[in-house]
Amino acid sequence: MSDAGVWGFTDDRGTELTAVQPPERVVAYVRAGAALRDLGVTPVAVYGSGHDGGALDPVKAGELAAAGVPYLGPGRTLDEEAVRGLRPDLIVDVTYDGKSAYALDEAVAERLGVPLMVLSVGNELTLSAIIGRFGELGAALGGSAVPAAHQDPEAVLRSVAARSDVTVLALSGAGPDQVHLARPHAWPELARLQELGVRLLDPGPGAGANWLTADWEHAARLNPGLVLYDSRANAVGPDAFPPVAHARVAPWNPETPPSPAAYARFFAELAALLQE
Structure with a gap:
């Protein structure tokens, strides 16, 4: 709150948004x-990115589908009249560069006359800072408090990682001949896994800030014990890519919702995999 009776929030572009309520x-x-749904704020609708199609990707949806939240299609091709009919008083997007909205043309929000809130999910912030910012927005929008976990999933993962010699490679399948290999430092959640002691593999030098694009033979030469594959609908899954050495495979959502609940599940699932 900036003044009595006036709602305010400054987004990660440094833009201060205010409203009478x-x-x-x-x-x-x-x-x-x-x-936001995890944080007790249910959107009236959501839209996708340029990677998304006409149906909501279940991997990215979290609890949205179960809550009956409508999906409007990719943000760059939104039906503006359909959005206008929802009478939104706020649009929330993410940014990877701290400057521009990722999935929505900002001119759309301007034409609709709806304030656009943008929060960072890029590697200029730590994972805890990203989750914290979404928590602040959720609270500002009247979301319910997040109940405390019975067990700290990061502490469990740290303990498991300290006893594990499993090496982990995160990747996104691009086809039978090509794969995008994640650079751990470029992904806040992967960087956090490294801090917790998970033995994430770096794909090595080459072009690409977030990914090294290579062939599957390159991935196999890294000899991971566990492959975390991009499970989003736009990526190629393990049923369509070759084995990566003798690695086990497990899904990874590079767009995990930035909420404590979503990352608690991810850390718990990874801890279980490292113990197998």
């Missing part, structure tokens, strides 16, 4: 919307 009808990019 907290926004109640939020339209959001699916990753942001899934996080």
